Structures are given as C-alpha cells and as structure tokens.
Amino acid sequence: DLYLAHRQQRLEQVRQALRDLHAVAREGGSFPHETLPRAIVEVVYADVDPVLWGAAELSVRAQLAYLQGN
Incomplete structure (x- = not known):
C-alpha cells in the first residue's frame, strides 16, 4: 500500500534525524x-x-511516541 510505504519512509527519516x-x-x-x-x-x-510545519510537528510527536514504545 502506497500510504503505508510513505509512513514507513517518514518514520525512517525521523529515526535518522x-x-x-x-x-x-x-x-x-x-x-x-x-x-x-x-x-x-x-x-x-x-x-x-x-506553513505546514505545525501539522508536521504533530506527526513527528506521534512518531516519537511510537518509537519510544518500541
């Protein structure tokens, strides 16, 4: 699924950052x-x-919470 692949890619980018x-x-x-x-x-x-960074920050916060749980 394209959406899941994109989410996985973003999650890896967050890990690297x-x-x-x-x-x-x-x-x-x-x-x-x-x-x-x-x-x-x-x-x-x-x-x-x-202008979209506020929404992106919410996503990053969720990704960080996810990573802390794993």
Whole structure:
C-alpha cells in the first residue's frame, strides 16, 4: 500500500534525524527535549512549506511516541 510505504519512509527519516541530532548533541550541541520535534521537522520536512510545519510537528510527536514504545 502506497500510504503505508510513505509512513514507513517518514518514520525512517525521523529515526535518522533523531540519530543525527543526538550526534550533534554529543558533540556539544544542544537540543532541549521540547524543541526536538521542531528540529526534526526542520530536517525531515525541509522541502515542505513552513506553513505546514505545525501539522508536521504533530506527526513527528506521534512518531516519537511510537518509537519510544518500541
């Protein structure tokens, strides 16, 4: 199913962004927990109109909750 494939692709993009942002944090960068979803949105949804980033952030928050449960 195309929709499920897209969701899996986005989830993998969120995983990769999370790994990258944690690597930056380990090297002295800082990403407070409350700003992490927005930082991920800026990476994963960089090609999307920023007007839609609020909705994208809700999706990322749901994906992060899903990943924490797995």
